[in-house]
Amino acid sequence: MPRSSRTLVLPAALAVLLTGCSAGSDPDTAAPAAAPSPAASSAASSAASSAPPAAATTAPSPTPTGTVIEVTYAAGELTGVEPRVEVPLGEQVVLRVTSDVVEEIHVHGYDLYVDIPAGGTGEVVFTADIPGAYEIELHEVGRPIFQLRVA
Amino acid sequence: MIVLAHGVGSRADLPVPLTLALYGAGLAVLVSFLALVLLWRTPRLRGDAAGRPLPGVVQAVVDSPVTKGVLRAVVLLLTLVVVAVALVGPPSPNDNLSPFALYVTLWVGLIPASLLLGSFWAYVNPLRALHAGLAKLTGEAPAERRLPSLGYWPAAVALLVFVWLELVLPGRAEPRTVGIFLVLYGVAQLVAGLWFGAGWYARGDAFEVYSTLLGRMSPFGRRADGQLVVRSPLDGIDGLRQERGLTAVVMVLIGSTGFDGLSRTQYWQAGPGQEAYLTAVPGTLGLLVMIAIATVLYVGATLLAGVLTGQPPRTQPGRYAHSLVPIAAGYAIAHYFSLLLLDGQATWILASNPFGRDGVDLFGTYSNAIDYTAVSPRAIANVQIGAIVLGHVLGVLLAHDRAVRTPHRATTGQLPLVVVMIAFTVGGLSLLLSS
Numbered sequence: 001m002p003r004s005s006r007t008l009v010l011p012a013a014l015a016v017l018l019t020g021c022s023a024g025s026d027p028d029t030a031a032p033a034a035a036p037s038p039a040a041s042s043a044a045s046s047a048a049s050s051a052p053p054a055a056a057t058t059a060p061s062p063t064p065t066g067t068v069i070e071v072t073y074a075a076g077e078l079t080g081v082e083p084r085v086e087v088p089l090g091e092q093v094v095l096r097v098t099s100d101v102v103e104e105i106h107v108h109g110y111d112l113y114v115d116i117p118a119g120g121t122g123e124v125v126f127t128a129d130i131p132g133a134y135e136i137e138l139h140e141v142g143r144p145i146f147q148l149r150v151a
Numbered sequence: 152m153i154v155l156a157h158g159v160g161s162r163a164d165l166p167v168p169l170t171l172a173l174y175g176a177g178l179a180v181l182v183s184f185l186a187l188v189l190l191w192r193t194p195r196l197r198g199d200a201a202g203r204p205l206p207g208v209v210q211a212v213v214d215s216p217v218t219k220g221v222l223r224a225v226v227l228l229l230t231l232v233v234v235a236v237a238l239v240g241p242p243s244p245n246d247n248l249s250p251f252a253l254y255v256t257l258w259v260g261l262i263p264a265s266l267l268l269g270s271f272w273a274y275v276n277p278l279r280a281l282h283a284g285l286a287k288l289t290g291e292a293p294a295e296r297r298l299p300s301l302g303y304w305p306a307a308v309a310l311l312v313f314v315w316l317e318l319v320l321p322g323r324a325e326p327r328t329v330g331i332f333l334v335l336y337g338v339a340q341l342v343a344g345l346w347f348g349a350g351w352y353a354r355g356d357a358f359e360v361y362s363t364l365l366g367r368m369s370p371f372g373r374r375a376d377g378q379l380v381v382r383s384p385l386d387g388i389d390g391l392r393q394e395r396g397l398t399a400v401v402m403v404l405i406g407s408t409g410f411d412g413l414s415r416t417q418y419w420q421a422g423p424g425q426e427a428y429l430t431a432v433p434g435t436l437g438l439l440v441m442i443a444i445a446t447v448l449y450v451g452a453t454l455l456a457g458v459l460t461g462q463p464p465r466t467q468p469g470r471y472a473h474s475l476v477p478i479a480a481g482y483a484i485a486h487y488f489s490l491l492l493l494d495g496q497a498t499w500i501l502a503s504n505p506f507g508r509d510g511v512d513l514f515g516t517y518s519n520a521i522d523y524t525a526v527s528p529r530a531i532a533n534v535q536i537g538a539i540v541l542g543h544v545l546g547v548l549l550a551h552d553r554a555v556r557t558p559h560r561a562t563t564g565q566l567p568l569v570v571v572m573i574a575f576t577v578g579g580l581s582l583l584l585s586s
Contacts, residue, residue, distance in 0.1 A: 131524070
Protein backbone atom coordinates (compact mmCIF):
# COMPACT_ATOMS: atom_id res chain seq x y z
CA MET A 1 0.00 0.00 0.00
CA PRO A 2 2.62 2.64 0.90
CA ARG A 3 4.70 1.70 -2.12
CA SER A 4 1.86 2.10 -4.58
CA SER A 5 0.90 5.45 -3.08
CA ARG A 6 4.43 6.69 -3.41
CA THR A 7 4.78 5.81 -7.09
CA LEU A 8 1.55 7.61 -7.79
CA VAL A 9 2.37 10.78 -5.91
CA LEU A 10 5.91 11.54 -7.00
CA PRO A 11 5.47 11.49 -10.77
CA ALA A 12 2.29 13.47 -10.34
CA ALA A 13 4.12 16.09 -8.33
CA LEU A 14 6.85 16.27 -10.93
CA ALA A 15 4.39 16.57 -13.76
CA VAL A 16 2.59 19.20 -11.73
CA LEU A 17 -0.69 17.41 -12.27
CA LEU A 18 -1.87 18.19 -8.83
CA THR A 19 -5.54 17.68 -9.16
CA GLY A 20 -4.75 14.24 -10.49
CA CYS A 21 -2.47 13.71 -7.53
CA SER A 22 -5.02 14.66 -4.96
CA ALA A 23 -7.87 12.69 -6.42
CA GLY A 24 -6.05 9.71 -7.80
CA SER A 25 -3.27 8.91 -5.35
CA ASP A 26 -5.50 6.86 -3.12
CA PRO A 27 -8.46 4.89 -4.36
CA ASP A 28 -10.01 5.10 -0.89
CA THR A 29 -10.38 8.85 -0.98
CA ALA A 30 -12.36 9.10 -4.17
CA ALA A 31 -15.50 7.52 -2.79
CA PRO A 32 -16.08 9.08 0.66
CA ALA A 33 -16.52 12.66 -0.51
CA ALA A 34 -20.00 12.06 -1.80
CA ALA A 35 -20.83 8.73 -0.21
CA PRO A 36 -23.20 8.42 2.75
CA SER A 37 -21.54 8.07 6.11
CA PRO A 38 -21.43 4.27 6.53
CA ALA A 39 -19.48 3.86 3.30
CA ALA A 40 -17.34 6.86 4.11
CA SER A 41 -16.32 5.66 7.53
CA SER A 42 -15.50 2.18 6.31
CA ALA A 43 -13.41 3.59 3.48
CA ALA A 44 -11.72 5.98 5.85
CA SER A 45 -11.05 3.18 8.27
CA SER A 46 -9.30 1.12 5.62
CA ALA A 47 -7.31 4.19 4.64
CA ALA A 48 -6.33 4.85 8.21
CA SER A 49 -5.37 1.27 8.89
CA SER A 50 -2.66 1.44 6.25
CA ALA A 51 -0.78 4.20 8.08
CA PRO A 52 -0.20 2.76 11.56
CA PRO A 53 -0.08 -1.03 11.19
CA ALA A 54 -1.33 -1.49 14.75
CA ALA A 55 -4.68 0.01 13.87
CA ALA A 56 -5.37 -2.71 11.33
CA THR A 57 -5.79 -5.29 14.07
CA THR A 58 -8.39 -3.28 15.97
CA ALA A 59 -11.77 -4.87 15.70
CA PRO A 60 -14.58 -2.59 14.55
CA SER A 61 -16.52 -3.28 17.74
CA PRO A 62 -15.28 -1.37 20.79
CA THR A 63 -12.96 -3.23 23.09
CA PRO A 64 -14.25 -3.43 26.65
CA THR A 65 -11.23 -1.66 28.15
CA GLY A 66 -10.36 0.97 25.53
CA THR A 67 -8.29 4.08 26.17
CA VAL A 68 -8.71 5.65 29.58
CA ILE A 69 -7.68 9.28 30.01
CA GLU A 70 -7.74 10.87 33.46
CA VAL A 71 -7.25 14.59 33.85
CA THR A 72 -7.25 16.84 36.91
CA TYR A 73 -8.14 20.51 36.75
CA ALA A 74 -7.21 22.28 39.98
CA ALA A 75 -6.36 25.91 40.72
CA GLY A 76 -6.47 26.67 37.01
CA GLU A 77 -3.91 24.01 36.13
CA LEU A 78 -4.43 20.90 34.02
CA THR A 79 -2.47 17.79 34.92
CA GLY A 80 -2.28 14.25 33.63
CA VAL A 81 -2.68 14.77 29.92
CA GLU A 82 -0.57 15.24 26.79
CA PRO A 83 -1.62 17.87 24.22
CA ARG A 84 -2.28 15.11 21.64
CA VAL A 85 -3.90 11.75 22.29
CA GLU A 86 -4.07 9.30 19.41
CA VAL A 87 -6.53 6.44 19.34
CA PRO A 88 -7.36 3.96 16.60
CA LEU A 89 -10.71 4.18 14.85
CA GLY A 90 -13.38 2.21 16.69
CA GLU A 91 -11.62 2.47 20.07
CA GLN A 92 -13.70 3.03 23.17
CA VAL A 93 -12.55 6.20 24.92
CA VAL A 94 -13.14 6.82 28.61
CA LEU A 95 -12.37 10.38 29.65
CA ARG A 96 -12.53 11.33 33.33
CA VAL A 97 -11.99 14.92 34.36
CA THR A 98 -11.79 15.92 38.02
CA SER A 99 -12.24 19.60 38.69
CA ASP A 100 -12.23 21.84 41.77
CA VAL A 101 -14.80 24.13 40.14
CA VAL A 102 -18.05 23.55 38.26
CA GLU A 103 -17.11 22.73 34.68
CA GLU A 104 -18.35 20.99 31.60
CA ILE A 105 -16.45 18.65 29.29
CA HIS A 106 -17.07 19.28 25.62
CA VAL A 107 -15.90 16.78 23.00
CA HIS A 108 -15.95 18.57 19.64
CA GLY A 109 -16.92 16.63 16.53
CA TYR A 110 -18.73 14.03 18.60
CA ASP A 111 -20.62 16.90 20.19
CA LEU A 112 -20.73 15.45 23.68
CA TYR A 113 -21.19 17.51 26.83
CA VAL A 114 -20.82 16.24 30.39
CA ASP A 115 -21.12 18.30 33.57
CA ILE A 116 -18.52 18.20 36.32
CA PRO A 117 -19.67 19.22 39.82
CA ALA A 118 -17.29 21.34 41.90
CA GLY A 119 -14.78 19.00 43.53
CA GLY A 120 -16.17 16.07 41.56
CA THR A 121 -15.50 14.06 38.43
CA GLY A 122 -17.21 14.03 35.03
CA GLU A 123 -16.95 10.96 32.84
CA VAL A 124 -17.47 10.72 29.07
CA VAL A 125 -17.54 7.30 27.44
CA PHE A 126 -17.80 7.07 23.69
CA THR A 127 -16.63 5.08 20.69
CA ALA A 128 -14.11 6.92 18.52
CA ASP A 129 -15.82 6.17 15.23
CA ILE A 130 -15.33 9.50 13.42
CA PRO A 131 -11.82 9.88 11.98
CA GLY A 132 -10.07 13.22 12.36
CA ALA A 133 -8.65 15.56 15.00
CA TYR A 134 -11.03 17.00 17.57
CA GLU A 135 -10.54 19.44 20.41
CA ILE A 136 -11.70 18.46 23.86
CA GLU A 137 -12.19 21.44 26.10
CA LEU A 138 -13.42 22.72 29.43
CA HIS A 139 -16.53 24.39 28.14
CA GLU A 140 -17.14 26.97 30.88
CA VAL A 141 -13.69 28.56 30.73
CA GLY A 142 -13.21 27.70 27.05
CA ARG A 143 -9.88 26.05 27.69
CA PRO A 144 -8.59 23.26 25.44
CA ILE A 145 -7.68 20.10 27.41
CA PHE A 146 -6.18 18.09 24.57
CA GLN A 147 -6.70 17.17 20.95
CA LEU A 148 -8.06 13.70 20.23
CA ARG A 149 -6.75 12.20 17.03
CA VAL A 150 -8.75 9.32 15.66
CA ALA A 151 -7.02 7.46 12.84
CA MET B 152 -14.57 28.86 22.88
CA ILE B 153 -13.27 27.23 19.74
CA VAL B 154 -16.40 26.14 17.93
CA LEU B 155 -14.51 25.22 14.84
CA ALA B 156 -13.03 21.76 14.60
CA HIS B 157 -11.16 22.51 11.43
CA GLY B 158 -7.90 21.22 10.09
CA VAL B 159 -8.62 17.57 10.24
CA GLY B 160 -5.87 16.67 7.82
CA SER B 161 -2.53 15.95 9.42
CA ARG B 162 0.72 14.11 9.00
CA ALA B 163 -0.92 10.81 9.87
CA ASP B 164 -3.32 11.18 6.96
CA LEU B 165 -0.71 11.52 4.23
CA PRO B 166 -0.28 8.78 1.66
CA VAL B 167 3.49 9.35 1.89
CA PRO B 168 5.83 10.25 4.76
CA LEU B 169 5.81 13.96 5.63
CA THR B 170 9.41 14.59 4.51
CA LEU B 171 8.74 12.97 1.15
CA ALA B 172 5.66 15.15 0.66
CA LEU B 173 7.69 18.26 1.54
CA TYR B 174 10.54 17.35 -0.85
CA GLY B 175 8.04 16.54 -3.58
CA ALA B 176 6.21 19.82 -3.14
CA GLY B 177 9.39 21.92 -3.10
CA LEU B 178 10.71 20.01 -6.10
CA ALA B 179 7.49 20.56 -8.05
CA VAL B 180 7.92 24.33 -7.67
CA LEU B 181 11.60 24.18 -8.64
CA VAL B 182 10.99 21.95 -11.67
CA SER B 183 8.19 24.21 -12.89
CA PHE B 184 10.52 27.18 -12.71
CA LEU B 185 13.20 25.36 -14.71
CA ALA B 186 10.62 24.29 -17.29
CA LEU B 187 9.43 27.90 -17.58
CA VAL B 188 12.97 29.19 -18.12
CA LEU B 189 13.47 26.68 -20.95
CA LEU B 190 10.07 26.81 -22.61
CA TRP B 191 8.44 30.16 -21.79
CA ARG B 192 10.96 32.70 -23.10
CA THR B 193 8.72 35.57 -24.11
CA PRO B 194 5.70 37.04 -22.34
CA ARG B 195 2.44 35.36 -23.30
CA LEU B 196 -0.12 36.75 -20.88
CA ARG B 197 -2.31 39.58 -22.08
CA GLY B 198 -4.12 40.63 -18.93
CA ASP B 199 -7.40 42.42 -19.38
CA ALA B 200 -6.98 42.49 -23.17
CA ALA B 201 -7.59 38.73 -23.32
CA GLY B 202 -10.83 36.76 -23.38
CA ARG B 203 -13.69 35.66 -25.62
CA PRO B 204 -16.93 37.60 -25.09
CA LEU B 205 -19.84 35.72 -23.56
CA PRO B 206 -23.09 35.52 -25.57
CA GLY B 207 -25.05 38.78 -25.69
CA VAL B 208 -27.95 37.32 -23.71
CA VAL B 209 -25.68 36.42 -20.79
CA GLN B 210 -24.12 39.89 -20.77
CA ALA B 211 -27.53 41.53 -20.90
CA VAL B 212 -28.86 39.47 -17.97
CA VAL B 213 -25.76 40.02 -15.81
CA ASP B 214 -25.61 43.74 -16.53
CA SER B 215 -29.34 44.26 -16.10
CA PRO B 216 -30.16 46.54 -13.15
CA VAL B 217 -33.08 44.20 -12.36
CA THR B 218 -30.88 41.11 -11.86
CA LYS B 219 -28.40 43.04 -9.78
CA GLY B 220 -31.10 44.77 -7.77
CA VAL B 221 -32.91 41.51 -6.95
CA LEU B 222 -29.73 39.67 -5.95
CA ARG B 223 -28.53 42.59 -3.80
CA ALA B 224 -31.89 42.75 -2.07
CA VAL B 225 -31.79 39.01 -1.31
CA VAL B 226 -28.23 39.14 0.07
CA LEU B 227 -29.03 42.28 2.08
CA LEU B 228 -32.03 40.53 3.60
CA LEU B 229 -30.00 37.44 4.50
CA THR B 230 -27.30 39.65 6.03
CA LEU B 231 -29.84 41.48 8.17
CA VAL B 232 -31.25 38.14 9.36
CA VAL B 233 -27.74 36.98 10.34
CA VAL B 234 -27.07 40.24 12.21
CA ALA B 235 -30.41 39.96 14.02
CA VAL B 236 -29.78 36.31 14.96
CA ALA B 237 -26.31 37.27 16.17
CA LEU B 238 -27.64 40.05 18.40
CA VAL B 239 -30.87 38.57 19.76
CA GLY B 240 -30.81 34.87 18.78
CA PRO B 241 -29.67 31.96 20.99
CA PRO B 242 -26.73 33.09 23.16
CA SER B 243 -24.67 29.91 22.81
CA PRO B 244 -22.39 29.47 19.78
CA ASN B 245 -23.67 25.92 19.41
CA ASP B 246 -27.25 27.02 18.76
CA ASN B 247 -26.62 30.25 16.87
CA LEU B 248 -25.95 30.24 13.15
CA SER B 249 -24.21 33.63 13.02
CA PRO B 250 -20.62 32.52 13.83
CA PHE B 251 -20.90 29.77 11.24
CA ALA B 252 -22.51 32.11 8.70
CA LEU B 253 -19.72 34.70 9.09
CA TYR B 254 -16.58 32.60 9.56
CA VAL B 255 -17.51 29.64 7.41
CA THR B 256 -20.30 30.29 4.92
CA LEU B 257 -19.27 33.83 4.01
CA TRP B 258 -15.53 33.98 4.67
CA VAL B 259 -14.72 30.50 3.38
CA GLY B 260 -17.61 30.07 0.95
CA LEU B 261 -16.42 33.26 -0.72
CA ILE B 262 -13.34 31.36 -1.93
CA PRO B 263 -15.00 28.76 -4.22
CA ALA B 264 -17.73 31.21 -5.24
CA SER B 265 -15.16 33.79 -6.37
CA LEU B 266 -12.89 31.23 -8.02
CA LEU B 267 -15.86 30.02 -10.07
CA LEU B 268 -17.84 33.20 -10.73
CA GLY B 269 -15.32 36.02 -10.45
CA SER B 270 -15.80 39.09 -8.34
CA PHE B 271 -19.28 38.10 -7.19
CA TRP B 272 -19.25 39.88 -3.81
CA ALA B 273 -18.92 43.28 -5.53
CA TYR B 274 -22.06 42.34 -7.43
CA VAL B 275 -24.18 41.44 -4.37
CA ASN B 276 -22.37 43.43 -1.64
CA PRO B 277 -25.06 44.42 0.89
CA LEU B 278 -22.95 47.45 1.88
CA ARG B 279 -23.27 48.74 -1.68
CA ALA B 280 -27.04 48.30 -1.51
CA LEU B 281 -27.22 50.29 1.74
CA HIS B 282 -24.80 52.85 0.34
CA ALA B 283 -26.97 53.45 -2.73
CA GLY B 284 -29.90 54.31 -0.46
CA LEU B 285 -27.92 56.50 1.95
CA ALA B 286 -25.99 58.36 -0.74
CA LYS B 287 -29.26 59.77 -2.05
CA LEU B 288 -29.69 61.53 1.29
CA THR B 289 -26.13 62.68 1.87
CA GLY B 290 -25.35 63.87 -1.66
CA GLU B 291 -21.88 64.09 -3.11
CA ALA B 292 -18.97 62.35 -1.42
CA PRO B 293 -16.60 65.03 -0.09
CA ALA B 294 -13.30 63.13 -0.47
CA GLU B 295 -13.87 61.17 -3.65
CA ARG B 296 -10.76 62.58 -5.34
CA ARG B 297 -8.50 61.40 -2.55
CA LEU B 298 -9.56 57.76 -2.78
CA PRO B 299 -7.11 56.71 -5.55
CA SER B 300 -4.15 57.82 -3.44
CA LEU B 301 -5.10 55.31 -0.73
CA GLY B 302 -4.85 52.33 -3.08
CA TYR B 303 -5.61 49.05 -1.32
CA TRP B 304 -4.36 50.16 2.08
CA PRO B 305 -7.89 50.47 3.53
CA ALA B 306 -8.57 46.85 2.52
CA ALA B 307 -5.30 45.71 4.08
CA VAL B 308 -6.39 47.29 7.38
CA ALA B 309 -9.94 45.90 7.14
CA LEU B 310 -8.63 42.42 6.40
CA LEU B 311 -6.20 42.61 9.29
CA VAL B 312 -9.05 43.53 11.62
CA PHE B 313 -11.17 40.67 10.35
CA VAL B 314 -8.49 37.98 10.54
CA TRP B 315 -7.62 39.20 14.04
CA LEU B 316 -11.25 38.69 15.04
CA GLU B 317 -11.42 35.33 13.30
CA LEU B 318 -8.16 33.88 14.57
CA VAL B 319 -7.16 35.77 17.71
CA LEU B 320 -9.95 37.30 19.79
CA PRO B 321 -10.81 34.79 22.57
CA GLY B 322 -14.57 35.53 22.39
CA ARG B 323 -14.74 35.31 18.59
CA ALA B 324 -17.24 32.44 18.55
CA GLU B 325 -19.80 34.22 20.75
CA PRO B 326 -22.85 35.26 18.74
CA ARG B 327 -22.98 38.68 20.44
CA THR B 328 -19.33 39.33 19.49
CA VAL B 329 -20.17 38.45 15.90
CA GLY B 330 -23.23 40.72 15.96
CA ILE B 331 -21.37 43.69 17.43
CA PHE B 332 -18.54 43.21 14.95
CA LEU B 333 -20.92 43.10 11.99
CA VAL B 334 -22.71 46.27 13.09
CA LEU B 335 -19.49 48.19 13.80
CA TYR B 336 -17.90 46.97 10.59
CA GLY B 337 -20.96 47.92 8.53
CA VAL B 338 -21.21 51.39 10.08
CA ALA B 339 -17.49 52.08 9.62
CA GLN B 340 -17.61 50.93 6.01
CA LEU B 341 -20.71 52.99 5.21
CA VAL B 342 -19.27 56.15 6.78
CA ALA B 343 -16.07 55.70 4.77
CA GLY B 344 -18.15 54.90 1.67
CA LEU B 345 -20.18 58.10 2.01
CA TRP B 346 -16.99 60.07 2.57
CA PHE B 347 -14.96 58.59 -0.29
CA GLY B 348 -17.77 57.65 -2.68
CA ALA B 349 -19.02 54.29 -3.99
CA GLY B 350 -15.55 53.41 -5.21
CA TRP B 351 -14.56 52.88 -1.57
CA TYR B 352 -15.88 49.31 -1.34
CA ALA B 353 -13.56 48.08 -4.07
CA ARG B 354 -10.63 49.46 -2.03
CA GLY B 355 -11.76 49.22 1.57
CA ASP B 356 -14.28 46.41 2.13
CA ALA B 357 -12.38 43.31 3.20
CA PHE B 358 -14.90 40.87 1.76
CA GLU B 359 -15.25 42.62 -1.59
CA VAL B 360 -11.51 43.02 -2.10
CA TYR B 361 -10.87 39.39 -1.11
CA SER B 362 -13.57 38.22 -3.53
CA THR B 363 -12.26 40.45 -6.32
CA LEU B 364 -8.66 39.26 -5.92
CA LEU B 365 -9.65 35.58 -5.90
CA GLY B 366 -12.18 36.24 -8.67
CA ARG B 367 -9.27 37.22 -10.90
CA MET B 368 -8.58 33.46 -11.06
CA SER B 369 -12.06 32.73 -12.31
CA PRO B 370 -12.63 31.82 -15.97
CA PHE B 371 -15.12 34.69 -16.12
CA GLY B 372 -14.17 38.33 -16.00
CA ARG B 373 -14.53 41.74 -17.53
CA ARG B 374 -12.24 42.74 -20.36
CA ALA B 375 -10.69 46.21 -20.57
CA ASP B 376 -13.42 47.21 -23.05
CA GLY B 377 -16.14 46.31 -20.53
CA GLN B 378 -17.26 43.06 -22.20
CA LEU B 379 -17.89 40.03 -20.01
CA VAL B 380 -15.53 37.36 -21.25
CA VAL B 381 -14.38 33.84 -20.62
CA ARG B 382 -10.60 33.82 -20.30
CA SER B 383 -7.60 32.03 -18.92
CA PRO B 384 -7.30 32.54 -15.16
CA LEU B 385 -3.66 33.46 -15.78
CA ASP B 386 -4.71 36.40 -17.96
CA GLY B 387 -7.22 37.34 -15.30
CA ILE B 388 -4.59 37.61 -12.55
CA ASP B 389 -2.12 39.23 -14.91
CA GLY B 390 -4.70 41.98 -15.49
CA LEU B 391 -4.65 42.97 -11.82
CA ARG B 392 -3.39 46.56 -11.76
CA GLN B 393 -0.41 47.47 -9.59
CA GLU B 394 -1.64 49.76 -6.89
CA ARG B 395 -0.39 50.92 -3.55
CA GLY B 396 -1.20 48.53 -0.74
CA LEU B 397 -1.82 45.50 -2.96
CA THR B 398 1.28 43.80 -1.53
CA ALA B 399 0.04 44.53 1.99
CA VAL B 400 -3.35 42.94 1.27
CA VAL B 401 -1.80 39.73 0.01
CA MET B 402 0.68 39.65 2.88
CA VAL B 403 -2.15 39.88 5.41
CA LEU B 404 -3.92 36.99 3.66
CA ILE B 405 -0.82 34.80 3.47
CA GLY B 406 0.44 35.68 6.95
CA SER B 407 -2.94 34.98 8.52
CA THR B 408 -3.19 31.48 7.05
CA GLY B 409 0.35 30.99 8.30
CA PHE B 410 -0.80 31.96 11.77
CA ASP B 411 -3.82 29.68 11.48
CA GLY B 412 -1.37 26.85 10.82
CA LEU B 413 0.93 27.90 13.64
CA SER B 414 -1.90 28.17 16.15
CA ARG B 415 -2.82 24.54 15.59
CA THR B 416 0.67 23.18 16.22
CA GLN B 417 1.56 21.47 19.44
CA TYR B 418 4.46 23.93 19.73
CA TRP B 419 2.03 26.87 19.88
CA GLN B 420 -0.64 25.29 22.04
CA ALA B 421 1.77 24.04 24.68
CA GLY B 422 4.09 27.08 24.41
CA PRO B 423 3.50 30.70 23.41
CA GLY B 424 -0.21 30.19 22.76
CA GLN B 425 -0.98 28.47 26.06
CA GLU B 426 -3.04 31.41 27.31
CA ALA B 427 -4.59 32.22 23.92
CA TYR B 428 -8.02 31.12 25.12
CA LEU B 429 -7.88 33.83 27.80
CA THR B 430 -6.15 36.81 26.25
CA ALA B 431 -5.57 38.20 22.77
CA VAL B 432 -1.93 39.10 23.45
CA PRO B 433 -0.11 35.96 22.23
CA GLY B 434 -2.40 35.62 19.21
CA THR B 435 -1.98 39.25 18.20
CA LEU B 436 1.80 38.93 18.39
CA GLY B 437 1.78 35.59 16.58
CA LEU B 438 -0.40 36.96 13.78
CA LEU B 439 1.78 40.04 13.32
CA VAL B 440 4.96 37.96 13.40
CA MET B 441 3.66 35.61 10.68
CA ILE B 442 2.63 38.55 8.46
CA ALA B 443 6.03 40.16 9.09
CA ILE B 444 7.91 36.97 8.16
CA ALA B 445 5.99 36.61 4.89
CA THR B 446 6.53 40.31 4.10
CA VAL B 447 10.26 40.33 4.85
CA LEU B 448 10.81 37.26 2.67
CA TYR B 449 8.73 38.50 -0.25
CA VAL B 450 9.78 42.14 -0.22
CA GLY B 451 13.41 41.15 0.36
CA ALA B 452 13.37 38.78 -2.62
CA THR B 453 11.76 41.29 -4.97
CA LEU B 454 14.08 44.13 -3.89
CA LEU B 455 17.01 41.84 -4.58
CA ALA B 456 15.49 41.02 -7.98
CA GLY B 457 15.51 44.73 -8.76
CA VAL B 458 19.17 45.01 -7.82
CA LEU B 459 20.11 41.95 -9.91
CA THR B 460 18.25 43.13 -13.01
CA GLY B 461 19.17 46.80 -12.73
CA GLN B 462 15.58 47.94 -12.29
CA PRO B 463 14.35 50.37 -9.63
CA PRO B 464 14.09 48.06 -6.58
CA ARG B 465 11.27 50.02 -4.93
CA THR B 466 8.78 49.20 -7.67
CA GLN B 467 9.52 45.48 -7.68
CA PRO B 468 7.32 44.26 -4.78
CA GLY B 469 4.26 45.78 -6.45
CA ARG B 470 5.29 44.48 -9.84
CA TYR B 471 5.05 40.86 -8.68
CA ALA B 472 2.28 41.20 -6.08
CA HIS B 473 -0.28 39.66 -8.44
CA SER B 474 1.73 36.42 -8.46
CA LEU B 475 0.89 36.00 -4.77
CA VAL B 476 -2.86 35.82 -5.40
CA PRO B 477 -2.91 32.12 -6.39
CA ILE B 478 -0.63 31.40 -3.43
CA ALA B 479 -3.05 33.09 -1.04
CA ALA B 480 -5.87 31.13 -2.70
CA GLY B 481 -3.93 27.89 -2.31
CA TYR B 482 -3.36 28.48 1.40
CA ALA B 483 -6.97 29.49 1.92
CA ILE B 484 -8.24 26.32 0.26
CA ALA B 485 -5.75 24.16 2.13
CA HIS B 486 -6.64 25.64 5.50
CA TYR B 487 -10.35 26.10 5.21
CA PHE B 488 -12.00 23.80 2.68
CA SER B 489 -12.66 21.08 5.27
CA LEU B 490 -14.18 23.75 7.49
CA LEU B 491 -16.63 24.66 4.75
CA LEU B 492 -17.58 21.04 4.04
CA LEU B 493 -17.81 19.98 7.70
CA ASP B 494 -18.54 22.86 10.08
CA GLY B 495 -20.28 24.73 7.25
CA GLN B 496 -23.11 22.23 7.61
CA ALA B 497 -24.00 23.92 10.89
CA THR B 498 -25.22 27.08 9.14
CA TRP B 499 -27.87 25.12 7.25
CA ILE B 500 -28.83 23.01 10.23
CA LEU B 501 -29.28 26.04 12.49
CA ALA B 502 -31.02 28.09 9.77
CA SER B 503 -33.97 25.78 10.29
CA ASN B 504 -34.61 27.47 13.63
CA PRO B 505 -32.59 30.71 13.58
CA PHE B 506 -34.00 32.25 16.75
CA GLY B 507 -34.06 29.02 18.78
CA ARG B 508 -37.81 28.99 19.38
CA ASP B 509 -39.47 25.82 20.63
CA GLY B 510 -41.02 23.72 17.90
CA VAL B 511 -39.67 25.78 14.98
CA ASP B 512 -38.10 23.66 12.22
CA LEU B 513 -38.40 25.55 8.94
CA PHE B 514 -36.55 23.08 6.72
CA GLY B 515 -36.87 19.93 8.82
CA THR B 516 -33.09 19.85 9.35
CA TYR B 517 -32.84 21.19 12.90
CA SER B 518 -32.24 17.79 14.48
CA ASN B 519 -29.42 16.92 12.05
CA ALA B 520 -25.86 16.73 13.32
CA ILE B 521 -22.71 17.67 11.44
CA ASP B 522 -21.50 14.69 9.45
CA TYR B 523 -17.76 14.72 10.11
CA THR B 524 -17.28 11.68 7.91
CA ALA B 525 -18.34 13.61 4.78
CA VAL B 526 -14.66 14.01 3.85
CA SER B 527 -11.95 11.61 4.96
CA PRO B 528 -8.84 12.99 6.68
CA ARG B 529 -6.71 11.60 3.89
CA ALA B 530 -8.73 13.34 1.19
CA ILE B 531 -8.26 16.55 3.18
CA ALA B 532 -4.49 16.05 3.40
CA ASN B 533 -4.31 15.43 -0.36
CA VAL B 534 -6.30 18.57 -1.19
CA GLN B 535 -4.07 20.55 1.18
CA ILE B 536 -0.88 19.49 -0.62
CA GLY B 537 -2.45 19.92 -4.04
CA ALA B 538 -3.77 23.43 -3.36
CA ILE B 539 -0.53 24.72 -1.86
CA VAL B 540 1.74 23.31 -4.57
CA LEU B 541 -0.54 24.38 -7.42
CA GLY B 542 -0.83 27.88 -5.94
CA HIS B 543 2.95 28.28 -5.84
CA VAL B 544 3.47 26.83 -9.32
CA LEU B 545 0.96 29.33 -10.72
CA GLY B 546 2.66 32.10 -8.72
CA VAL B 547 6.06 31.22 -10.20
CA LEU B 548 4.51 31.17 -13.68
CA LEU B 549 2.88 34.58 -13.29
CA ALA B 550 6.05 36.12 -11.91
CA HIS B 551 8.09 34.56 -14.71
CA ASP B 552 5.84 35.96 -17.42
CA ARG B 553 6.23 39.42 -15.96
CA ALA B 554 9.99 39.04 -15.47
CA VAL B 555 10.64 38.19 -19.13
CA ARG B 556 9.00 41.44 -20.22
CA THR B 557 12.32 43.03 -19.33
CA PRO B 558 14.65 40.38 -20.77
CA HIS B 559 17.88 41.76 -19.27
CA ARG B 560 19.02 39.07 -16.76
CA ALA B 561 15.43 37.98 -16.35
CA THR B 562 16.29 34.47 -15.16
CA THR B 563 18.87 35.55 -12.58
CA GLY B 564 16.49 38.16 -11.28
CA GLN B 565 13.86 35.55 -10.51
CA LEU B 566 16.08 33.34 -8.42
CA PRO B 567 15.47 35.08 -5.06
CA LEU B 568 11.71 34.91 -5.52
CA VAL B 569 11.82 31.26 -6.57
CA VAL B 570 13.81 30.42 -3.45
CA VAL B 571 11.19 32.22 -1.35
CA MET B 572 8.38 30.39 -3.17
CA ILE B 573 9.98 27.04 -2.37
CA ALA B 574 10.43 28.15 1.25
CA PHE B 575 6.77 29.21 1.41
CA THR B 576 5.64 25.88 -0.07
CA VAL B 577 7.65 23.75 2.32
CA GLY B 578 7.05 26.02 5.32
CA GLY B 579 3.33 26.34 4.66
CA LEU B 580 2.92 22.59 4.26
CA SER B 581 4.91 21.72 7.37
CA LEU B 582 2.82 24.15 9.43
CA LEU B 583 -0.35 22.53 8.14
CA LEU B 584 0.64 18.92 8.34
CA SER B 585 2.99 18.61 11.28
CA SER B 586 0.49 19.87 13.83
